[in-house]
Amino acid sequence: MFRTALSNVLAHKARLLMTTLAVMLGVAFVSGTLVFTDTFGNAYKNKTAKSFDHVSVAIRPDGDSSSQGDGSRKPSHLTDNLLKRAATLPGAEYAIGVVNGFTALADKDGKLVGGEWGATGSNYYPGKGGKDPRYAFTEGAAPKSAADIALDSRTAERTGFKVGDTVRYSTDGHVRTARVSGIFDTGDGSVVAGGSLVVLDNQTALKVLNKSEYDEIDVKAAAGTSESKLKSFVEKILPKRTDAVTGDQLSDDQERMIERQTGAMSHVLLTFAGIALFVGIFIIANTFTMLVGQRTKELALMRAVGASRCQVTCSVLTEAFLVGLVAAVAGFGLGLCISASLEILMDSDDASLPKGPIVIAPTTILVTLLMGVGVTMLAAWLPGRRAAKIPPVAAMNSVHAxxxxxxxxxxxxxxxxxxxxxxxxxxxxxxxxxxxxxxxxxxxxxxxxxxxxxxxxxxxxxxxxxxxxxxxxxxxxxxxxxxxxxxxxxxxxxxxxxxxxxxxxxxxxxxxxxxxxxDSLKADYSVSMPNSKLAPEIREKIDKLPDVEVSSPLRSATAEADGSHSKINGVEPKSFGKLVSLDFTSGSVNGLKMGTALVDTDTAKEESLKTGDTLPLKFDADGKTIRLKVAGVYKGNALFNGIFASTSVIDPHLSKLLDDQVLVKTKGGASDRAEKAIVDALGSPAITVQDKxxxxxxxxxxxxxxxxxxxxxxxxxxxxxxxxxxxxxxxxxxxxxxxxxxxxxxxxxxxxxxxxxxxxxxxxxxxxxxxxxxxxxxxxxxxxxxxxxxxxxxxxxxxxxxxxxxxxxxxxxxxxxxxxxxxxxxxxxxxxxxxxx
Incomplete structure (x- = not known):
């Protein structure tokens, strides 16, 4: 029966070609996705692993005090004092303070470098020997004052900046200038993936990134001291709302994060590969149904000379196995080409990916073969079963049942x-x-x-x-x-x-x-900075423009209301009603003033509030409680929702005054001239000015x-x-x-x-x-x-x-x-x- 099946495959090569192609394409999509995600994940892991060489134990804020960049977080006490204590612990070689934040760098044409997602700034903290182990300088020297800045080598290569050049950058809307003091290599994952990294001296970084303390303190163990032993020493000096994590745990956490990120992409691609294979099932089933139909007399003759139903079915499945095997092998080879194509596609537009050898995991080969053969045999099983059930005499008398x-x-x-x-x-x-x-x-x-x-x-x-x-x-x-x-x-x-x-x-x-x-916006423009917030001075610059009629900041804080945490939006009461159009179920925007608040219907329902009720709010930043009278209830949407109050109400509870966005209404309405005037006045490469x-x-x-x-x-x-x-x-x-x-x-x-x-x-x-x-x-x-x-x-x-x-x-x-x-x-x-x- 095997020889019969093999001869049938060889006899019907042309008719099985399309089936082979269908299986091959589906399998190629699957294998290409698996190889690409394995290769990318391995290269990314190898690159980013270098960034933990200087860390034996990291002191970080716990989950309840992590910074959101809005000036309203609880302090975690990662101060210079704690840093100095950590550096003098038994078994510690040195300790460095780390701060990071969105930092927009302008290229020579004034455009943003690194994209909105990957424009990052950090600090240079001179540890042991006056050097920061995170950065290996290839040209120039580390920044020493607010007049200096250092660039990663990839960004320097893309932009053409050299040591001694003057560059423009911005963290909160303010445009600052600095001289490139040095260029360094880094294994930072964001940079490897196409982002930019600028490094400022420690004090300047804390100031311009609006940080009153460090995001993390990294401690390096001296020779002969294990990470676990150093961690036990660190835990003795930990203030409240902080955690100590070993370098190995940081590496493991990052590896899991990479697996989640690449896994999400892999799942999406595999879903569509599955759809392609599912579609292929119909083609395979059709092909074998027609082949069996054309060979009905032949199969009937086999039954007549003694072949059992099981042997007939197995003969068809053997043909499917051989076709699936050939298609799976060819699909795996094509999948390697698809993997390379995906890498080229993802590597376009300067969004470079980490490079590394192709990773072909044994599970990928096994899955590819099983999927190609399994899908083909599954689709061929029903035609084979039907062929075996046709009585020999009936089959000989009629080709088409x-x-x-x-x-x-x-x-x-x-x-x-x-x-x-x-x-x-x-x-x-x-x-x-x-x-x-x-x-x-x-x-x-x-x-x-x-x-x-x-x-x-x-x-x-x-x-x-x-x-x-x-x-x-x-x-x-x-x-x-x-x-x-x-x-x-x-x-x-x-x-x-x-x-x-x-x-x-x-x-x-x-x-x-x-x-x-x-429906919701009366404002002509919204001014914002992606992945960052605006200093209040940005609104002041906007208000000085002759075309601007009225403006209002949108400033946020978090507070607790009856056990649930809510976002409080601070606005300018006098101008807010001229900039938005909210759909009120009761009350109105005119009731917004010092001591009152507007709430959306979801918040009102959750807190059992109506117009005229009192809303108690306990701010997360300082733990203080205030009471606001509900001046109106409106229907929230994706643009405007939550609680609105006067900026004068929330400002005392913020450590830093930063705006999420500024709404602007101009005298003559939206126009190219008005937009250009705002853009020119601000001059920041990262600030976005958007009309409706x-x-x-x-x-x-x-x-x-x-x-x-x-x-x-x-x-x-x-x-x-x-x-x-x-x-x-x-x-x-x-x-x-x-x-x-x-x-x-x-x-x-x-x-x-x-x-x-x-x-x-x-x-x-x-x-x-x-x-x-x-x-x-x-x-x-x-x-x-x-x-x-x-x-x-x-x-x-x-x-x-x-x-x-x-x-x-x-x-x-x-x-x-x-x-x-x-x-x-x-x-x-x-x-x-x-x-x-």
Whole structure:
């Protein structure tokens, strides 16, 4: 039986080619993802491990006192005094203080270096011998005063800055200048990943980063002292709200963090790889169903001469094993290329990744082989089982066995139950339940596709009528085998279902943000600094501009209200009402003044508050309690929510006055001239000046970026679906050689034969597209109900333009997929084809 299976594979190489390609692509996606994440994680870990060489024990704030950069944290007492005590502990070689914070560096064109996520500043703390072990200087020297700054070598190379050059930088909106005193190498993970790191002398760093104490104190053990022993000494001097962590534990924590970060990316990529493989199952099942159908007499003869059902099934599964093995090996090789491509893609735009040798874990090889072989055998099992169940005499008498009515009835009943269950789950609020519901609906519709194919293809008759006899023949050929047509269309349906649902949600979300900005903002501009806060002087500069009519800072603190922590937004009461438009259920913005507060409906419900009630607040920073009268209750949204009070109320409870953003209204409204005046007055490379459209576009841009990434990932599933259409048509043409030969013999020209096959492909593709788009629209609508509960301005919008593009793409897919099968059909010799069985 093994020799028989091997000979069948070799005899049907061309017909199994598309199946091999489908499995290979899915496996390549999986193996490429695994290799890439393993390689990236290992290189990142090796690079960043260097940053802990100088740390034996680190003193850090505990979780309750970690700094948020808003000036409202509880002090953790990581002071110079504690630093000096740590440096003189028994077994300590030296101790250094560490501070870090967002620091925007301007390049020679005045643009931000390192991106908003990776622009970092730190301090140079001269430890033992007057050196900071974190930095290895290759040029120049360490910064010694506020007039000096040091740059990492990668940033210096990208910007062209050299020792002695003057640079501009900003931490809180103020633009400062300094001379490059030195250039250093570092293994800092942010720098390795494309960010920038500037180093200031210790006192300047504390001042400009708005730190009254260190973020961390690193202690190095002297020779002969273990980390655990040094930790026991450190723990004796720890103040409240601090922890001591060994260097090994820091390294382990970072390794786990890297695994989580790379794991999240890996899970996303593997999800789409799984979708691609799932789509491939339909192609494999279709291929083996047709191969078994074409060999029905052969298999029946094997049964007649003594082969058991099990042997027939095993013969088909052996063929699947050989095909899956070849595809898995080829897919693994292609996966290595995909891994390299992902690295190049992620390494573009100066966002360099750590370099290291390719990591091919044994588990990756094992998973790749098992997945390729397992998926192929799983898809081939049902056709093999069906082949074994056909009685030998019946099989010899009829090549094409019609599915039993009872079998179709059972199938349709199961499909309907799956769809009903999926709809119930999809309408739930829990995201995981909704995802399970979406998957269940997809499975149900896939089961029902043979039932749905007949009415759809019948409805396509008017579109095919202009093509005459070829249109009629293509329609009849499409419904000749509903199961085959359904499986081919289902592969395309899955990809388009996901794409359509995501497009509906993304389009609706963008519109919701636009409406929210239009409804909530009266201000013309919002001035902010990503990943950092603004000094109050920034607002003072803005107010001095002649075009500015009114402005207000948004300043935040945290406080406890009846046991729950809330964010308190400090604003200027006199101008706040001119800058925002809140939807009040009671009270109004005019009631906001010293001693009063505005609360959103969620806070009011949680604290059982209404207008006129008293709200007690205990500030986290100093532990003091104040009482504010509720002047109004409003409906919160993504832009404005929480508690609003006067800045004069929260300022006494902040160690540093810093603004989250400044809202600005100009006399003539938003204009290019007014925006340019604000930008020029501030002059910081990192300050963002946004009007309403910019705020909406920033959110919409992020959504579009994610959507485009998902389009790219789902393109793999679409490509595999195209292979499925090609495979189905090619094998269908082979089955119908006798019929096509007769058509050619009685006068149907070769161009018409090509047209018949092309129209059949288009009908099948459009069937899958209509199912996928319809299902995607329903899922997008159902998911929107859950989103609308959180974003009040959200309403489901149908992206008509993109749906038309999706339908047009389906037509193109059909035309392209039919090129090879149509050419094969047209080139048949009529006499030879008529002789074939």
């Amino acid at each position: 019609t599915p039993a009515t009872r079998g179709l009835l059972v199938r349709n009943t199961i499909g309907s139950l799956f769809v009903a269950l999926g709809v119930v789950l999809l309408l739930m609020d829990d995201i995981y339940t909704m995802a399970a519901g979406a998957g269940t609906i997809c499975v149900g519709v896939i089961v029902l596709t043979p039932l749905l194919s007949r009415p759809f293809i019948a409805a396509s008759a008017p579109l095919l009528k202009p093509f005459g006899v070829t249109g009629k023949l293509s329609r009849l050929n499409s419904v000749r085998n509903p199961r085959r047509t359904a499986s081919t269309a289902a592969a395309l349906m899955i990809g388009l279902t996901l794409i359509t649902a995501m497009t509906v949600i993304a389009t609706s979300m963008s519109s919701a943000i636009n409406k929210m900005a239009a 459209d910019d705020i909406s576009n920033a959110v919409a841009g992020a959504i579009s970026l994610i959507l485009n990434m998902l389009y790219g990932l789902l393109a793999m599933a679409i490509l595999i679906a195209v292979l499925g259409v090609i495979n189905t048509l090619a094998m269908s043409v082979f089955e119908r050689k006798h019929e096509i030969g007769m058509l050619l013999a009685i006068g149907l020209d070769r161009a018409k034969v090509k047209q018949m096959v092309r129209l059949e492909a288009v009908v099948i593709s459009l069937f899958g597209a209509v199912l996928g788009i319809g299902l995607g629209l329903f899922m997008g609508w159902a998911t929107g109900g859950s989103i609308a509960e959180k974003i009040k301005t959200y309403s489901t919008e149908i992206p008509v333009g993109r749906i038309v593009i999706f339908l047009a793409t389906a037509v193109v897919v059909g035309v392209i997929a039919a090129v090879w099968p149509a050419r094969s059909a047209a080139r048949l010799n009529p006499l030879t084809a008529i002789k074939s069985e």
